Amino acid sequence: MTAASPRRPASRLRGPLVSIATVALCLLAAELTGRLLSPGASLLRWPNYIVQATAPDPEHGREMRHDPALGHVPVAGFTGLSRGRPVTFDTDGLRDHGRLGRGPVVLAMGDSYTEGYRVEDDATWPAALQGLLTRDVRNGGVRAYGVDQSVLRAEILVPSVKPATLVFAFIGDDIDRTELSVRDHVRKPWFEVAGDRLELHGVPVPTTDSRAEIGLWRRTLGYSYVLDSVLRRLGRDSTETWLGASRRQHGDGERVACLAIARLATLARTHAMSVLVVALYDDDTWRDEASRTHDRVARPPCWPARPGRASVRSIRSTRWRRRASRLSSGATTSTAISPALATRSSRGQSPRRCLLLKRPVRRANSARPMIARVALVLGSILLTLLAFELGLRAHRGVEWLTQWPNLVAAHRTMQVGQQRGRFVHDPLLGFLPKPGFAAGGVTYDDRSFRVVPDAPTPARPGRILALGDSYTHGDEVADADTWPAHLTTIDGRAVINAGVSGFGVDQMVLRGEAVLPSLRPEIVVLSLIADDLRRAEYKRAWSVGKPYFERTATGLELRNVPVPPWPAPGSTLEFSHILLGRSLLVDRVLQLLPWHEDWRVDHERALPSREGEKLVCPLMRRLADAAGATGTRVLVVGQYDKHVWSNPRRDAEHRRQTGLALDCARTAGFATLDTHSLLARAVAERGLDAIYGGWHLTPLGNRLTAEAIAAALSASYMPTR
DSSP states (O other): OOOOOOOOHHHHHHHHHHHHHHHHHHHHHHHHHHHHHOTTOOSSOOOOHHHHHTSOOHHHHHHEEEETTTEEEEOTTOEEEETTEEEEBOTTSOBOOSSOOOSSEEEEEOSHHHHTTTSOGGGSHHHHHHHHHTSEEEEOOOTTOOHHHHHHHHHHHHHHHOOSEEEEEEOHHHHHHTTEEEETTEEOOEEEEETTEEEEESOSOOOOOGGGGOOHHHHHHTTOHHHHHHHHHTOHHHHHHHHTOOEEOOSOHHHHHHHHHHHHHHHHHHHTOEEEEEEOOOGGGGTOHHHHHHOGGGSOOOOOOOTTSOEEEEEOOSOOOEETTEESOSHHHHHHHHHHHHHHHHHTOOSEEEEEEOOOOOOOOOSHHHHHHHHHHHHHHHHHHHHHHHHHHHHHOGGGGTOOOOHHHHHHHHHHHHHHHHEEEETTTEEEEOTTOEETTEEBOTTSOBOOTTOOOOSSSSEEEEEOSHHHHTTTSOGGGSHHHHHHHHHOSEEEEOOOTTOOHHHHHHHHHHHHHHHOOSEEEEEEOTHHHHHTTEEEETTEEOOEEEEETTEEEEESOSOOOOOOGGGGOOHHHHHHTTOHHHHHHHHTSTTHHHHHSOOEEOSOTTHHHHHHHHHHHHHHHHHHHHTOEEEEEEOOOGGGGTOHHHHHHHHHHHHHHHHHHHHTTOEEEEOHHHHHHHHHHHOHHHHBSSSSBOHHHHHHHHHHHHHHHTSTTSOOO
16 A cells, blocks of 8 residues: 655645635625625724724813722813813812702712703703702713712712702613723722722722723724624623723622712711602613613612601603703703692602602604614624635645535433444433443443453452443543442452443432342442432433433422333524534534533433432432342442643632532441542642543553542441341
8 A cells, every 4th residue: 555645734724724714705705795785884994893883082081080089070160062061160070050049959970961061051951950940950870880989979069069869860880880990981989899899999099091991802803893893782791891981890890880869868968968869761671672771770789768757759751852852941850840849848758769760661663674774784694604614625635615514412422322233222221231242342241330441350249230321330530440340459359330421310220229139238338410400400412312310298209110212303493403413614603612511412401400419418318229239338439520720710610519418428327538639639730631541541540540439438437238
């Protein structure tokens, strides 16, 4: 035979180059299509949409200044035009109505809806409220403020303004803003929850602008009109991520908002003032159901109040008017707030109140433009996904462009074919090794136990029964290299290997109950890994039916017995497998996520997640009853898979679950052995590949495990009978 000629460098590069070219052409086609169909884009002009969106706002720079405590505040004494409308701030940085009121001072705090962004000085709701109450109403609202900043500004202003009443207004987005340290490229302070109190962070607020931190990938991809349009239509969070305009520090905005508003109660007691909390709504609330669902001010986050000392007042507004995406007149809002303030004094109610303005009904706009936008977004997404799919297939090989098998069905068919050669159906356990099977270094006797080859004559009386999963069975090693085989040599007693690959802890206990009366071993060693608890939640695992237990008022009830015959691989495909199972892109993406096994492997859950953890203790008690009937002592061993050593989060979770199982074993009167420290030391000294193969233990790893089990069996808590 002649040796194959080595591939030339050009041939090795052909696949990747074809993939890259295919993806690039499809993305370019999607970009050109989007620009042709959209009146807002051009084939000749290609601006960077991120740079455009993040350009400094000249009005913000003229009307606002940096503040080390709040991030930004109005420029004191500013007078000018904003969007063609007069805007005035007095020497204290408060919005000036142009006229003074009489009587006790009312201080209004909030965001742009309180400040009156894009409306005239006398058209804000605090200005209208002053006309209704004939009291001196001061406007301390500041655009883009979160609940946290509004509370901090109130704590600064109240000592100098000395209001008799504080009206604190907010919208749902103000709660989200408490989670940010940067919003619209403007830095701000933020709170974090520490127990039942707040800790202030980010002060003094830096003066540097975050626009310089856009990054290379945003500056490059920002020229794509289609990508910009798609991400902006996916919602506010995706838009902020795309633009890099905001930086989120945590996701605990609701708790922060509640605790921040609770600080107003302390402020009210200190300065002998009353407080009214008002929930407002932005224009997104009226546009679609998703925004209404997202709006979290349907139940305003008020501070905890004693019974009879606080109330929520619901008022249906008679009319809402909007101009330039803001309330063009504060009359409606002030009309709702005015009675709330009046009834407080006339009826002697508590000054602590929350006001909820109900949503008025608006007539829906024409759906035709929205349908066109949705169609454009969907078309762009589909073209992009198709480009990636074709690129992956071209990289895999030309034949993948003409053959599109269902990858899920193919994997399950292959798996079932392998299982049917090695396993047989069992009505109690679901499956057992095929009696007399021998191939690839794996041999079973006529009772479906794995053979221990060339086992020496037992040097000690009695037998040890090994129960477990693939780690007990000894996947990836020959018959003589399993830990039960090594234990036979080390301990001197005959060891029966009843481990079965894929067994859950429930099947281990059932097999022990089935063979204990006939074998009557001196000792049972039950070995498990954390995943065996999850397997107890399934009625079908790896395309094969299995029994499962369910907790009831009277104890454990065995279900799905007799176990039905194995189903055909294609009969258990779900609609998602039929729809997406042919996609190589979906398969590759799921390989990077923790859901790939659940996607390709045929599991059917019978119990909710983590129910297996609740089954361990009653299963151990059940095994204790069976072992007690034959005078058998039990050692439960906790083992660990290969991937815990490269994933600290997985390691911590598996140690927790294994520890839970060992605690249940000790409660049932069993001896226990946790192999984590043994394996951790071995991996550190010898390397991961010396202890583990593809997934399971190597011959060396099995021998170390057998030595640890032998030492545990000879310890004082495992006396000879």
